[in-house]
Amino acid sequence: MDKFMQAAIDEARAGLSEGGIPIGSVLVCDGRIIGRGHNQRVQKMSAVLHAEMDCLENAGRLSAVEYKKCTLYTTLSPCDMCSGTALLYGIPKVVIGENETFKGPEDYLRSRGVELLLLDSEECKALMREFIRAKPELWNEDIGA
Amino acid sequence: MDKFMQAAIDEARAGLSEGGIPIGSVLVCDGRIIGRGHNQRVQKMSAVLHAEMDCLENAGRLSAVEYKKCTLYTTLSPCDMCSGTALLYGIPKVVIGENETFKGPEDYLRSRGVELLLLDSEECKALMREFIRAKPELWNEDIGA
Numbered sequence: 481m482d483k484f485m486q487a488a489i490d491e492a493r494a495g496l497s498e499g500g501i502p503i504g505s506v507l508v509c510d511g512r513i514i515g516r517g518h519n520q521r522v523q524k525m526s527a528v529l530h531a532e533m534d535c536l537e538n539a540g541r542l543s544a545v546e547y548k549k550c551t552l553y554t555t556l557s558p559c560d561m562c563s564g565t566a567l568l569y570g571i572p573k574v575v576i577g578e579n580e581t582f583k584g585p586e587d588y589l590r591s592r593g594v595e596l597l598l599l600d601s602e603e604c605k606a607l608m609r610e611f612i613r614a615k616p617e618l619w620n621e622d623i624g625a
Numbered sequence: 626m627d628k629f630m631q632a633a634i635d636e637a638r639a640g641l642s643e644g645g646i647p648i649g650s651v652l653v654c655d656g657r658i659i660g661r662g663h664n665q666r667v668q669k670m671s672a673v674l675h676a677e678m679d680c681l682e683n684a685g686r687l688s689a690v691e692y693k694k695c696t697l698y699t700t701l702s703p704c705d706m707c708s709g710t711a712l713l714y715g716i717p718k719v720v721i722g723e724n725e726t727f728k729g730p731e732d733y734l735r736s737r738g739v740e741l742l743l744l745d746s747e748e749c750k751a752l753m754r755e756f757i758r759a760k761p762e763l764w765n766e767d768i769g770a
Binding site (some may be wrong): 521525526527528529533537538539540541542543544547559560562563564565567568569570588620621622623624625 | 666670671672673674678681682684685686687689690692695703704705706707709710712713714715733739764768770
């Protein structure tokens with residue numbers, strides 16, 4: 481497994497151990513992780529801190545020059561909100577653990593010039609499968625369903 | 626002025642008085658304001674709390690049924706991030722103070738079924754004009770420029 485996706489999975493597992501939704505994310509710049517995060521819906525009662533958002537928030541306020549050198553890793557295909565955030569900051573590449581559980585607007589991201597790499601990780605899928613079986617209502621809330 | 630847009634402008638002015646970026650937002654459901662917020666880049670050192678995001682975060686965790694009855698008011702045309710968040714939660718209508726200072730992906734929102742209403746408010750424009758003249762670098766950071 482890609483070491484950065486492994487770090488995102490570690491974040492997802494940290495979220496699960498806190499009673500949260502097991503989706504994790506890391507932001508990588510110049511070969512180094514500069515932000516880490518995981519979904520905070522349960523932990524912070526948050527409507528906006530999906531894993532990617534928590535990761536970007538934890539990375540702090542960066543310049544446009546910095547964002548444009550970044551790759552965003554996420555264990556699950558980014559939703560409309562998280563995709564939009566990548567577009568806002570001009571993050572050029574997103575690496576996705578899996579998109580079977582949920583698939584965000586990947587074609588739209590590509591049409592706006594974002595490079596996507598799908599790893600199709602069985603570990604990421606298993607995390608979500610077990611979580612959704614246990615707490616389907618929480619998962620639906622997270623994706624506005 | 627529409628009373629809900631006035632409440633969003635009040636939020637923008639509150640942000641300005643805190644040294645922040647003067648963009649405000651309210652979330653309205655069944656004729657009642659259920660969330661208020663303003664840009665928190667300066668105040669909370671936040672990369673993700675644009676006014677609309679702060680408003681939705683302050684509204685708390687809502688059900689899909691609730692979001693689908695909401696109208697999101699914002700003093701400035703929503704960026705890719707905030708537009709994506711409206712899409713995630715299926716918010717059916719966005720009322721925009723102005724879109725001269727900045728124009729987000731309005732056509733894309735419409736193409737995804739969101740109704741937009743532009744108020745073309747001189748008060749909203751003046752707030753941003755004065756702010757950007759005073760602190761252009763902060764504004765650029767906020768829109769990833």
